[in-house]
Amino acid sequence: MSTAFVSVPLFQGISEEGLQGLGEVFERFEADEATVLFSTGEVADWLYLLVDGRVALQEEGESTIELQPISLIGELGAMVGLKRRVTAIAITPSVFLRATGASLRAFFERNASVAVTFYQNLLGMSADKIRRDEQRIDDMRRNLIKTQKALKAMRELVLESPSTELSEPIHDMLEYLIAQNRRANYVVAPPSALPVSVRLPDGSAFPVLQMSRQFLEIPSAAIARGNEHWRGVLLLPNTEIPIAGTLEAGGGESARVNLDMLIDEYSASLEDYLTQAQLLDIVL
Numbered sequence: 001m002s003t004a005f006v007s008v009p010l011f012q013g014i015s016e017e018g019l020q021g022l023g024e025v026f027e028r029f030e031a032d033e034a035t036v037l038f039s040t041g042e043v044a045d046w047l048y049l050l051v052d053g054r055v056a057l058q059e060e061g062e063s064t065i066e067l068q069p070i071s072l073i074g075e076l077g078a079m080v081g082l083k084r085r086v087t088a089i090a091i092t093p094s095v096f097l098r099a100t101g102a103s104l105r106a107f108f109e110r111n112a113s114v115a116v117t118f119y120q121n122l123l124g125m126s127a128d129k130i131r132r133d134e135q136r137i138d139d140m141r142r143n144l145i146k147t148q149k150a151l152k153a154m155r156e157l158v159l160e161s162p163s164t165e166l167s168e169p170i171h172d173m174l175e176y177l178i179a180q181n182r183r184a185n186y187v188v189a190p191p192s193a194l195p196v197s198v199r200l201p202d203g204s205a206f207p208v209l210q211m212s213r214q215f216l217e218i219p220s221a222a223i224a225r226g227n228e229h230w231r232g233v234l235l236l237p238n239t240e241i242p243i244a245g246t247l248e249a250g251g252g253e254s255a256r257v258n259l260d261m262l263i264d265e266y267s268a269s270l271e272d273y274l275t276q277a278q279l280l281d282i283v284l
Contacts, residue, residue: 004051004097007070010121018114025107026097037073037088037096044077044084046098053094058087066091076126079104148181187212188277196273198222198243199233208234209254213270216245216257223247223255230257236273241266 005011005019014022026049031037037048037055050071057065064086067073073088078101108115155174158167189210190196196208198218206222216234223230231244243266245257262270 004049004070008049008072009125010072010075010118012121013117014114018111018117021107021111021114022104025103026099029096029098031090031094031096033090033093035090035094037090038084039087040084042084044074044082045100045102047075047078047101047104048073048088049097051095051097053090053092055094056089056091058089059085075122079122144181148178151178151181186274186278188274191277194237194273194277196237197235199235199240201231205235211274213259213267213274215248215259216243217254218257220253220255234270236269239269241269 005014005022011019011022029048031053038044038046040059050067050069050073052069055067055071055073057067074084076082077084078099081101108118151174155171155178158171158174161167187210190208196211197205198208198216199205200222204222206219208216208218210217222232228247229244230247231242234241234243241262243257243259243262245259248256248258
């Protein structure tokens with residue numbers, strides 16, 4: 001079984017004895033066509049090594065990547081318990097070697113030298129993925145800036161041109177798109193290293209799920225029924241900010257609060273936090 005690991009970057013540098021030990025942790029798993037290995041939103045537990053067949057990774061029901069042997073699937077999520085970002089489906093009868101993150105961690109506790117090499121490889125692979133993501137984000141940012149300039153030029157053209165029945169709806173749509181692309185709308189999910197919560201007037205506290213300069217997304221349990229105007233205290237890592245806002249109609253497990261304008265001191269504190277949180281997304 002260890003021969004299947006030789007061409008996998010995650011296992012490079014591990015001794016033959018170590019690979020044999022890993023082979024005892026993995027089990028053979030056969031999947032029929034259309035078998036779902038995991039779905040978006042599930043907490044990852046299994047790591048899969050595709051040794052025969054094909055697997056499609058899907059987002060919102062559409063296939064984005066097709067994997068062929070030998071491919072490792074879900075290695076980072078299984079090791080740290082992340083939620084799956086895609087759905088994996090066998091598109092032909094397929095054969096895998098698979099192991100749970102828990103069983104691998106237990107093996108590494110007994111085999112420190114194998115663990116060091118494995119985690120070095122995992123860290124290197126993760127860093128490479130992050131850098132590729134950063135490149136894509138940079139490309140998207142440059143395209144967004146170009147698009148914003150083009151939208152503003154189109155808006156000026158509409159204002160300078162003779163008015164027609166289409167002028168107003170086109171102008172309004174351009175204004176909407178320009179507003180949506182502004183920096184103030186950038187959203188941050190507070191990282192575990194810089195957690196943020198809100199404290200309500202009754203003393204209860206809830207985590208902030210997402211935030212920007214203009215709104216907070218908080219658990220629905222933090223919303224008082226029948227009260228459209230919300231207030232509380234934003235608990236940042238180094239300071240507290242009294243905040244208030246208007247609830248946006250919605251449902252489910254979270255709710256959005258559109259924030260009222262902050263005084264300059266509090267606005268600066270919020271800006272500082274958002275900058276710190278965004279810096280954690282950058283590999284220096």
